[in-house]
Amino acid sequence: MLHKNSSIIETLNIGTEKLFSVGVPGARRDSRILLAKVLNKNSEYLISNPNLIIEKQLEGLFFSYIKRRCNREPVSKIIGEKLFWKGNFLVNSDVLDPRPDSELIIESVIKYNKLPSKEVKILDIGTGSGALLLSLLNEFPGSRGLGIDKSLNAINVAKENSFRQGLCSNANFAVMDWCEGLKAKFDIIISNPPYIPTAEIKTLSPEVRLFDPELALNGGSDGVKNIEIVLQFIPKILKKSGFAVIEIGHNQLPLVEKKIMSNRLKINEIFRDLSGFDRCIVVSLVGK
Numbered sequence: 632m633l634h635k636n637s638s639i640i641e642t643l644n645i646g647t648e649k650l651f652s653v654g655v656p657g658a659r660r661d662s663r664i665l666l667a668k669v670l671n672k673n674s675e676y677l678i679s680n681p682n683l684i685i686e687k688q689l690e691g692l693f694f695s696y697i698k699r700r701c702n703r704e705p706v707s708k709i710i711g712e713k714l715f716w717k718g719n720f721l722v723n724s725d726v727l728d729p730r731p732d733s734e735l736i737i738e739s740v741i742k743y744n745k746l747p748s749k750e751v752k753i754l755d756i757g758t759g760s761g762a763l764l765l766s767l768l769n770e771f772p773g774s775r776g777l778g779i780d781k782s783l784n785a786i787n788v789a790k791e792n793s794f795r796q797g798l799c800s801n802a803n804f805a806v807m808d809w810c811e812g813l814k815a816k817f818d819i820i821i822s823n824p825p826y827i828p829t830a831e832i833k834t835l836s837p838e839v840r841l842f843d844p845e846l847a848l849n850g851g852s853d854g855v856k857n858i859e860i861v862l863q864f865i866p867k868i869l870k871k872s873g874f875a876v877i878e879i880g881h882n883q884l885p886l887v888e889k890k891i892m893s894n895r896l897k898i899n900e901i902f903r904d905l906s907g908f909d910r911c912i913v914v915s916l917v918g919k
């Protein structure tokens with residue numbers, strides 16, 4: 632039997648019901664975003680054209696997306712893009728989805744940078760999709776940046792994002808194990824290292840636990856192993872007048888503070904996230 636073609640509103644409702652029935656949070660919103668992506672339109676178009684009939688092939692593609700979302704794959708990974716700060720970035724299974732909390736890094740760099748844009752040299756340690764570095768390069772036109780990551784696949788995503796953002800000539804990316812072998816010095820260093828304690832990973836939502844790379848999450852037994860490594864490198868590669876901004880886990884400040892002092896660094900400011908947790912620390916060299 633041939634099924635009749637369905638309208639936008641009918642398809643949207645079936646998608647929502649399927650997501651709702653398996654407990655996906657924000658079922659209506661996700662169904663709408665996925666249908667908008669399939670139709671290559673925005674959400675307003677869906678609302679204004681509820682009775683428009685959808686081609687069978689596109690309906691099939693939409694329900695394949697719904698199936699993936701029912702398996703808790705994040706919408707961003709299904710549609711292959713994620714909004715961060717002022718840009719839209721390519722994401723896939725090789726990179727962490729850039730998080731709203733990490734926008735604090737951008738805000739604090741904007742607050743602390745006193746150099747003219749063209750003179751700014753930025754290093755992003757553990758760059759992933761490159762979203763943080765590229766957002767900063769967009770904020771400071773003419774600045775230059777290096778993004779490093781242990782994952783070659785992540786570096787390829789970051790390179791593609793620099794191309795899409797028109798920042799190829801400002802941004803370089805390299806596969807590196809932390810900053811091992813890095814000789815240059817930078818005005819600004821940013822890092823959002825993996826800081827989830829290993830035992831906590833299994834308690835995270837399936838969207839994170841199953842679809843963000845383990846390399847991007849795992850911070851070792853107490854969660855701060857990688858933060859400590861990054862802090863050890865900073866005095867060697869930060870210019871005297873420069874500053875670094877590091878993202879940390881919600882309860883990690885006491886552990887991290889000790890490491891900051893033992894690495895000849897001082898805290899300039901601690902930024903809290905929207906839930907009121909210490910999330911982002913600005914540090915500079917002692918005695919500068």
Ligand SMILES: C[S@@+](CC[C@H](N)C(=O)[O-])C[C@H]1O[C@@H](n2cnc3c(N)ncnc32)[C@H](O)[C@@H]1O
Nearest residue numbers: 729757758759780781808809823824825846847
């Ligand atoms: C929490 S993710 C942050 C990604 C991106 N900066 C963001 O905020 O969306 C941490 C990143 O550190 C990278 N990483 C893990 N171990 C590393 C290492 N030994 N050297 C360099 N990068 C590493 C991971 O591949 C991952 O991309």
